[in-house]
Amino acid sequence: MKKIFVVFVFLSSTFSFSQKNISGFSVTYNKNIETYFLAEILSAEHRKNNKDFELYKMKECSVYQPVVKAALQKYERLKNSDIAVSTAKLNDILMEKYGSGNDVLMKPLMYHSEFPATDWINNYQFDNNNLTSTQNKEVTDLIKNYLSELSKFYSQENIEQFFKENKNFYNGGINEYSKQIPKGFTKAMEQFYGERFHSYTVLISPMMMWPIEDHEGRGIATEVVLKSGKKNIYEIASPFVKVEGQGQFGYDNQFQARFLSVHEFGHSFVNKEVYKRKDQLVKFKDLFKKSKLKEAMIKTGGYGDYQTCVAEHLVRLGEIQTARIQKDTERANKLEEYHLKNNFIFLPQLEEKLREYNSNREKYKTFGEFVPQLLEVFENSSVEFIDHQLNSIKK
Structure with a gap:
């Protein structure tokens, strides 16, 4: 897509x-x-x-x-x-x-x-x-x-x-x-x-x-x-x-x-928070090129830039959460399945990380305040993990 x-x-x-x-x-x-x-x-x-x-x-x-x-x-x-x-x-x-x-x-x-x-x-x-x-x-x-x-x-x-x-x-x-x-x-x-x-x-x-x-x-x-x-x-x-x-x-x-x-x-909601934190994605910039992720993202939607890859992941995370807030479980599950098949491999980790945001809204008033924590998911990854996840999608 x-x-x-x-x-x-x-x-x-x-x-x-x-x-x-x-x-x-x-x-x-x-x-x-x-x-x-x-x-x-x-x-x-x-x-x-x-x-x-x-x-x-x-x-x-x-x-x-x-x-x-x-x-x-x-x-x-x-x-x-x-x-x-x-x-x-x-x-x-x-x-x-x-x-x-x-x-x-x-x-x-x-x-x-x-x-x-x-x-x-x-x-x-x-x-x-x-x-x-x-x-x-x-x-x-x-x-x-x-x-x-x-x-x-x-x-x-x-x-x-x-x-x-x-x-x-x-x-x-x-x-x-x-x-x-x-x-x-x-x-x-x-x-x-x-x-x-x-x-x-x-x-x-x-x-x-x-x-x-x-x-x-x-x-x-x-x-x-x-x-x-x-x-x-x-x-x-x-x-x-x-x-x-x-x-x-x-x-x-x-x-x-x-x-x-x-x-x-x-x-x-998302882009402004990701693009102003370009300097916090130094490691992921390298991982994006060295792994199979760049090629996969280009095939998915022409997403050949590492910042765009991050933004697209977080936007999809927001889609799923919006459906859950609306108590539309069917839509949330369908979106999750759909995006995982389209190479958005970090979604499970991001959803797990998001638990802290959802349970601590007094501390994190806005999504933007929590974005640095979500960026850690990308920064702390590895070529091996990325390629393994992408290979699993193909099977």
């Missing part, structure tokens, strides 16, 4: 669903995100990196993603347009020079006011702790310039009309996803992590191409800090069910919808 993380912001949209207003949870879509993925479709033939995969995605997804098919039919004439070329160039540069995928574009897309607006919700700055401050500024400028182009593309080509023409499908997707979500899950997450955010928003993305296999799609997480200091967090979800008839919209699978939502929101 391939996943990516980092993204969010509540922008007005014609249709939205709210579990309960008090929970701050809603399901909607965002025109900036959809316009970007439209530009990405148009850019496929201009890519240098991953061109074969991009073309494969387009061919595959246009069969069972109606919005992708409609976009190709309406905008095929723009395959050699300036936005198609610049979108391909941007993604190639991000990958070649800065080691980043298109997931990093979701955050600035959400920091930008929803098209056709041209202003920004708050000041956006790219930040990757594997890059220098100069490199981070280069990426910031690169992305901001691109979003200016994308905004002009939206207006010049009247992309607004596309959303009006496909209004019923987007509305259907929102309603379909909304039916899969367990009530109160954001409260359970807040209870486990010991903190809360201003809003929790699922953004369906019928335009995002991701080949569907076994009802597995792609989720991207991100967040936006408002000028008030409040933080909105988001999950951007590709379809994970093939649309094969009327009344289907690509999101009618309860396990995947619940998994993606809790997972992607979980990154906003």
Whole structure:
């Protein structure tokens, strides 16, 4: 299963669903995100990196993603347009020079006011702790310039009309996803992590191409800090069910919808705690390379960085705990089994370690305060243990 993380912001949209207003949870879509993925479709033939995969995605997804098919039919004439070329160039540069995928574009897309607006919700700055401050500024400028182009593309080509023409499908997707979500899950997450955010928003993305296999799609997480200091967090979800008839919209699978939502929101609680403690993972950085874990994590979801491996483990730990708080034992057990089969070998040790956190919440008010203890699980491991656990999964 391939996943990516980092993204969010509540922008007005014609249709939205709210579990309960008090929970701050809603399901909607965002025109900036959809316009970007439209530009990405148009850019496929201009890519240098991953061109074969991009073309494969387009061919595959246009069969069972109606919005992708409609976009190709309406905008095929723009395959050699300036936005198609610049979108391909941007993604190639991000990958070649800065080691980043298109997931990093979701955050600035959400920091930008929803098209056709041209202003920004708050000041956006790219930040990757594997890059220098100069490199981070280069990426910031690169992305901001691109979003200016994308905004002009939206207006010049009247992309607004596309959303009006496909209004019923987007509305259907929102309603379909909304039916899969367990009530109160954001409260359970807040209870486990010991903190809360201003809003929790699922953004369906019928335009995002991701080949569907076994009802597995792609989720991207991100967040936006408002000028008030409040933080909105988001999950951007590709379809994970093939649309094969009327009344289907690509999101009618309860396990995947619940998994993606809790997972992607979980990154906003977890990532900030892991990445600021990079210096506490010196030994694990070496273990990650020397063992078979790096290769396994890349196959699992493209997780080729040791910090990402840790964050993904802790997010999955949070998924299981959230289900337990909701007294959904079946979901908790299914998640545990699912993740262990997908090479998240440290979960049993992390769950054992977590007993101290759960039984001592007076001392550990937030999950972040306990993260240093969880990092010890990774630091105190060995190549022999890691490889043995991975070999056991294969049997």
